[in-house]
Amino acid sequence: MNTGALITMVVTQLIVASLTIYFYRRVLRTPMKEEPDSYSDNDDQPRS
């Protein structure tokens, strides 16, 4: 694989993968909102 292609691929894929992981982390770490919220699975869970 030539250097230009390798750099383009690695940089692009790292950016996309890192941002995807970053956004999922934010979703998972954001505290739930007060009930009634939009999601039914957490109706019985205590709020932070």
Next chain:
Amino acid sequence: MSTNTDSWGSRVGLILAMAGNAVGLGNFLRFPVQAVQNGGGAFIIPYLVCFLLMGIPLLWMEWGMGRFGGAKGHHSTPFILDTMNKRRIWKYIGVFGIFTNIAVASYYCYIESWTMSYVYHSIIGTFRGMDQAQVADFFVTYTTIGKSTTGIPYEAVVFYILCLLLNTWILSKGLGGVEKVAKIGVPMLLIFGAFLAIRGLTLGESGASAEHPDANAWDGFNFLWTPQFDSLSNPKVWLAAAGQIFFTLSVGMGTVHCYASYLKMKDDVALNAVTSGFTNEFVEVVLGSMIVIPIAAGYLGMDWVRENAGFGMAFQTMPFLFEKWGVILATFAGVFWFGLLFFAGITSSLAMGTPWVGFLQDEFDWKQRSAAWSFGLIILIFGLPTVLFFNYGVFDEYDYWGGTVSLVIFALIEAILFSWIFGIKRGWETVTAGADLKIPIFFKFVMKYITPALLLFVFVGSLITPRIIKVVDIRTNGENHSEVIEFLESSGFEKKRETGNEIRFSLSANQFSQNFASVVAFENQLGSEFGMDDKTLQISDYQNWSGEFNSLISGNGWQMDNSAILAQLMNSGINAKIKAATDPDEIKQLKLTRNYSNLARGLLSTLFLGIAVLVYIAYRRRMKLAQA
């Protein structure tokens, strides 16, 4: 009034369902082909720019509009749009958000049924011992109704109905069913994709054979990722990048509005939208680029890939390549590949059902189950022509008008509605209310000006696409290339410009295809006869915007490419083929295809008008209830 009390189970479930809606077969088949055809690695620059300036803002708009309409009890675009402005027209514009889904689901479920069938064939070893031509023929036989590859009569129809039943049954379970499929389907798709991507990454030169001695998977990666920065000045590349972003995110369909309409105003849409958008990008850019092109280049060589890259590779080539991995691995690879496509497909087709189901529940008090089964019945009625007359262009017509043109029109109009009629101030509040992510204020400007402008660019670019010209750049590097120049000029090429180290020639694509078998054959001829290589020669496709504009100003009209919407409307492509054909059988076949294409357009028009009438009845019903 609405019987719709459905809700999402969890936030991650919603994001995966939205991502599943966006991730489709195009992530694995359309993206790499677009990249190959539009400048390789340089394609990623306009692609990511369009994602940032058009894709993400459109996602925010649609999530925001959906949640706004949902708060007023609406779960489909006709009445979601109706809540945003008092003019009656908006509910009829919203018809696009149901129409597109039914039109696309009608043929998409057929593709999905192929993936189901191919999983089955991979398990029972149908492709074992077949050569490439036999695998390709298998697909032709499969889609020829009346022929059977398994002994099951009308096999393609049987699998189509099975697939439709599965979709309808899941839809009848409500959002919970859709969410469960997304929670299983998206992770499975990632695992299957990762397995195949690792195979693509590790294949290297090991797939070379006596027939294809130069085959090398790294050539595939090189071709996909080597930046050709010249292509950044080519409007065709930008149009292709904008188009790819548009279709990959499934915006302009009405499904995002529908899913988001089940959110409460205090819950986030900003972070959810970006997360689902990036999940789609991860699947497309990371996994999608590592499977089809590198594996095919690893066994068949890059020349073959450039000549044959397209949707058909998924079914007509990949099973043959997997067979080279030995019986056990080939079976797993077949199941993983077609399983991956199946999960990508079903998470999208389920999303296509929800706007119709939501509409019937909201406006006509239908129960979830009845609404879901009515969707299945409508898809059967409108989808069967794509199955039965697949080889007569019905499928392509549905894809073009329902799955391409309709999306662009709807997205353009909704962006104008959101930013200019509803107003960017209210629109911004709609998106940022309850947000768990601080959206940079810069995007307010983008949503108001840049996104609608880009959509207008895509629309106009598709409406009157100018003729394609082949541009050949010769890099002289101080050397005399008089022989190749003479050859090009004698082949009809016209010298366009000569700068210090570069000479540019151009020829219309139509003329080029008459003179040469393919771009690869042309390149090989220049290589063998004149010693040209990729350092001294570059061939690109350009849309001749300036040439056509000058022609229009000078009174000679605007000549469109046959792919332009207006040209398609006038059947220019097929009419030209009929005119050029001399064989009576071929002419008969082409005329038959034209008739079936017109029939498909009639069906789609009937569908659109039918939904518009239902919207009118729903509106009258609302008025009566309000007066009572």
